[in-house]
Amino acid sequence: MTTQENLAIIDVPKGKRAGLEWILGESFEGWYLMHSKRTLRDIELVRAAMSSGKAAGLVMLKTLGEGVGYVYYIAVAKASRKKGIGKRLLEDALRHFKASSVVEVFASVEEDNKPSEALFASERFTRTSFGEVSKRYGGLHALNMYREMLVVPGEILLRKATT
Numbered sequence: 001m002t003t004q005e006n007l008a009i010i011d012v013p014k015g016k017r018a019g020l021e022w023i024l025g026e027s028f029e030g031w032y033l034m035h036s037k038r039t040l041r042d043i044e045l046v047r048a049a050m051s052s053g054k055a056a057g058l059v060m061l062k063t064l065g066e067g068v069g070y071v072y073y074i075a076v077a078k079a080s081r082k083k084g085i086g087k088r089l090l091e092d093a094l095r096h097f098k099a100s101s102v103v104e105v106f107a108s109v110e111e112d113n114k115p116s117e118a119l120f121a122s123e124r125f126t127r128t129s130f131g132e133v134s135k136r137y138g139g140l141h142a143l144n145m146y147r148e149m150l151v152v153p154g155e156i157l158l159r160k161a162t163t
């Protein structure tokens with residue numbers, strides 16, 4: 001694995017996000033591709049990993065409610081994978097959430113998506129469930145969170161405390 005020493009992670013404002021769509025095209029298909037492109041346009045925060053001035057990966061972040069953060073999509077360009085860029089983007093996202101007083105961060109991944117599971121496991125995200133989220137936030141609140149997170153059958157929900 002090559003260490004990405006010259007990597008800069010920057011905010012990408014709404015007007016400049018179209019230039020990142022090609023990374024989504026390399027990373028997702030079907031419904032996920034369509035939804036990820038829509039999310040890229042609309043979501044509150046997009047951070048991009050820039051290597052020698054060129055985008056190599058991105059992460060889309062949202063605060064779901066007081067103290068709760070959600071990693072919507074994280075994607076790295078095919079040619080730049082397995083070099084630690086996804087990990088750098090996730091670490092940056094966790095730093096951002098922590099600085100915004102977020103106490104726990106969720107992410108959902110497809111059950112058979114090994115690279116994604118490995119990435120989140122490497123940052124010590126662990127599996128959780130609707131039952132656990134309900135216990136913590138109450139059934140109605142948990143239902144609304146699940147709706148916002150768009151957790152669909154075949155996906156697992158992961159969480160990590162930032163403290």
Ligand SMILES: CC(C)(COP(=O)(O)OP(=O)(O)OC[C@H]1O[C@@H](n2cnc3c(N)ncnc32)[C@H](O)[C@@H]1OP(=O)(O)O)[C@@H](O)C(=O)NCCC(=O)NCCS
Nearest residue numbers: 027074075076081082083084085086087115116118119122
């Ligand atoms: C998931 C993804 C973002 C990972 O990005 P990446 O830059 O290749 O990941 P990193 O190089 O930072 O690796 C992070 C960890 O995951 C592991 N990993 C990455 N790819 C892996 C693979 N194909 N198989 C097994 N482990 C893998 C690495 O070994 C590393 O673990 P370690 O820190 O314990 O050594 C990238 O594969 C991707 O864009 N996939 C398509 C989009 C997607 O599925 N996104 C996730 C759902 S939103």
